[in-house]
Amino acid sequence: MENIAVIGAGTMGNGIAHVFAQKGFKVQLIDAQAPALxxxxxxxxxxxxxQISKQTITTEDKASTLSNIQLSNSIEQGVAHADLVIEAATENAEIKKKIFASLDQYAKPNCILATNTSSISIGELAAATKRPTLVIGMHFMNPVPIMKLVEIINGEATAASITDSIVALTKKIDKIPCVVKDAPGFIANRILMPMINEAIHAFSEGISDAATIDQIMKLGMAHPMGPLQLADYIGLDVCKNIMTIMEEGFxxxxxxxxxxxVKMVEQGKLGVKTGEGFYKY
Ligand SMILES: NC(=O)c1ccc[n+]([C@@H]2O[C@H](COP(=O)([O-])OP(=O)(O)OC[C@H]3O[C@@H](n4cnc5c(N)ncnc54)[C@H](O)[C@@H]3O)[C@@H](O)[C@H]2O)c1
Incomplete structure (x- = not known):
């Protein structure tokens, strides 16, 4: 695999493009919105x-990384030469199904189609294509250049050889692959989100204040960030949506x-991105 196309140039897409380009892959970064690119x-x-100021890369590495990235606002042109497409567009099943249908139309017949979805079923996205054996989940963590884990999600139809290729590729970009089956929330969010939700229950019952709840989980469980602060960083709307997908899925x-x-999301208190969640920013 040499040519990678990334769909969606938001928080995750730019990180995924960064990591592949830094490892010498040619990357097409595609977004529907020019300002996002x-x-x-x-x-x-x-x-x-x-990275240069931390002396982990040189100025030459920066130049070669940037030269490996091309920008495009057309899926048709951007994926034409791709060996692998990683879809990291907005978390919305209808948007993603449309993208997968057009990837199936415009990508080479043997091109692997991966999705960075946090919670949408791989099987559902695979069903929008005529190549379900080539569809797989590649769930990177935020911030992508720093976090080592990639949760690899096998759809029911994903071919074993495709999983093997994606596992090998993940190691090549210095990440650690963990393979799981396709189920609501996969593993990372299935365990993380109920913990965050329980912290919100405890907070709303007045058992303790936000800072103390977070401190207990940081000191007691060696978590680098408490659940309420983490929820603020992830976005409370994202947390609510993933819980709802698991509630419906299971x-x-x-x-x-x-x-x-639910109330905080209705009030627009979404965490860091709106300036207020469990804390003020
Ligand atoms: N943010 C996180 O912490 C995180 C972590 C793991 C996984 N994810 C998943 O990664 C995916 C992307 O999340 P994000 O936080 O980067 O979102 P984001 O909102 O920052 O970026 C999404 C981008 O997709 C673009 N887009 C939307 N429709 C498109 C289309 N039809 N064609 C091309 N581009 C399109 C938007 O213009 C936007 O720039 C989601 O599936 C999300 O669940 C997010």
Whole structure:
């Protein structure tokens, strides 16, 4: 695999493009919105500069990384030569199904189609294509250049040889692959989100204040960040959506988003991105 196309140049897409380009892959970074592409390149440059100041890369590495990235606002042109497409567009099943249908139309017949979705079923996205054996989940963590884990999700139809290729590729970019089956929330969010939700229940019952709840989990469980602060960073809307997808997917009310979480989302208190969540920013 030499040519990688990344669909969506937001938070995750720019990080995924950065990591592959730095490892010498040719990357097409594709977004429907031109400003998103400009912002992504500025972010990648800023993150490369940070790596230079930490002396983990040289100025030559920065130049070669940037020269490996091409920008495009057309899926048709951007994926034409890709060996692998990684879709990192907005977390919305309808948007992603449309993207997968057009990837199937325009990508080479043997091109692998991966998705960075946090919660949408791989099988559902594979069903939008005529190549379900070549569809797989590649769930990177934020911030991509720093976090080592890639959760690899096998759809029911994913061919074993495709999983093997993606596992090998993940190691090649210095990440650690962990392979799981396709189920609501996969593993990372299935365990993380109920913990965050439970912290919100405890907070709303007045058992303790946000800072103390977070401190207990940091000191007691060696978590680098407490669950309420982490929820603010992830975005409370994202947390609520993932809980709802698990509640519906498992048909089990134990995954119902906490009433306070729903209320805060309705009030537009989404965490860091809106300046207020469990903390003020
Ligand atoms: N943000 C995280 O912490 C995180 C972590 C792991 C996985 N994810 C997943 O990664 C994916 C992307 O998340 P994000 O946080 O980067 O989102 P984001 O909103 O920052 O970026 C999404 C980008 O997709 C673009 N886009 C939307 N529709 C498109 C289309 N049809 N064609 C091309 N581009 C399109 C948007 O213009 C936007 O720039 C989601 O599936 C999300 O669940 C996010």
């Amino acid at each position: 400009e912002k992504a390149m500025a972010t990648i440059e800023k993150n490369l500069d940070r 048909n089990n009310s134990k995954y119902a988003p906490a009433a306070l979480l």
